[in-house]
């Protein structure tokens with residue numbers, strides 16, 4: 305056991321049915337019914353192979369997309385294809401989560417076979433809005449449909465979804481109430497590394513926060529500044545735009561409309577309060593990039609054309625950020641600086657990741673988009689640590705016990721490891 309949680313070493317898996325929650329959440333390529341990145345699936349391969357090679361019937365549960373953002377809400381069939389290619393073995397897929405079709409598919413698995421269920425967030429009880437509104441306890445989660453239907457079919461529950469460990473949802477925290485449970489290899493590795501890292505990061509410690517997961521970014525900013533972990537927080541993406549707008553900078557009507565269209569106006573007063581308190585530490589973009597007629601253009605604050613939104617940081621900002629990254633001893637990055645998937649708006653993200661590859665600082669990158677960017681700019685091998693989790697890492701930094709860690713510890717104390 306590590307941290308009061310069972311590991312895979314403590315169970316004999318031969319012939320068992322293992323219900324394993326993974327995080328395969330990736331941006332979707334809608335036109336081609338495919339995934340834009342496979343990083344998180346690759347990261348789960350060691351656990352998948354270990355369980356299947358040990359002769360267990362492996363049932364994988366995963367979410368794809370969020371009911372809140374609703375951009376990548378999709379089925380998990382492409383994930384089964386990708387996983388099958390990666391491990392060179394058939395991964396069965398069923399268009400059901402816990403109904404009769406899924407249960408029959410589980411019952412007919414043979415030793416060593418692997419089945420991926422459909423997107424667990426197709427079940428209402430698994431949705432993040434449901435979690436936020438109802439805030440079910442772990443005992444209540446054990447009574448949800450998905451857990452009640454699936455738990456009786458399994459011998460062991462394994463959670464390898466470190467990237468989703470900040471979510472308090474039934475497939476993450478409910479099974480542990482009812483059955484022996486362990487963390488998977490990826491979960492174990494990520495939890496150990498970040499626990500050590502956050503104890504005493506070498507200074508100066510720079511955080512680079514961007515992207516569009518606004519609530520995650522603001523929690524993180526508040527935490528690392530409040531605890532004195534961060535010496536500087538460099539901002540970009542939608543996070544940067546909200547801060548600029550909140551502090552009275554003109555970022556163009558298009559950018560402001562976008563903030564309101566996405567219902568992020570609540571963050572404007574929060575951003576203002578945070579900046580007032582930590583203006584010496586929060587670094588805002590001093591210029592921006594936008595795209596007009598398919599071409600990248602740059603402007604100073606106040607000059608973004610009214611109807612066009614800024615979708616990257618500008619060249620001056622890039623220089624300043626690169627220098628701060630080079631001078632740091634620890635750099636932590638969560639979220640891109642702009643829409644890096646497209647060439648005219650990738651300059652900020654590209655520059656930040658290239659600087660991460662060049663700096664002598666210890667570098668940590670977290671979150672799905674950042675992992676994808678690290679791959680795109682070919683710096684993954686030069687980074688200190690790449691964590692699949694973004695939101696999970698942030699919650700970890702707040703010092704709060706992660707809901708999944710709490711649930712796994714509970715299972716560790718209630719059911720313990722298997723006596724081999």
Ligand code: 3PG
Pocket residue numbers: 327329369370432467468471671672693694695696
């Ligand atoms: C992530 O992408 O950070 C994890 O998969 C969790 O996703 P969520 O923020 O939609 O819960």
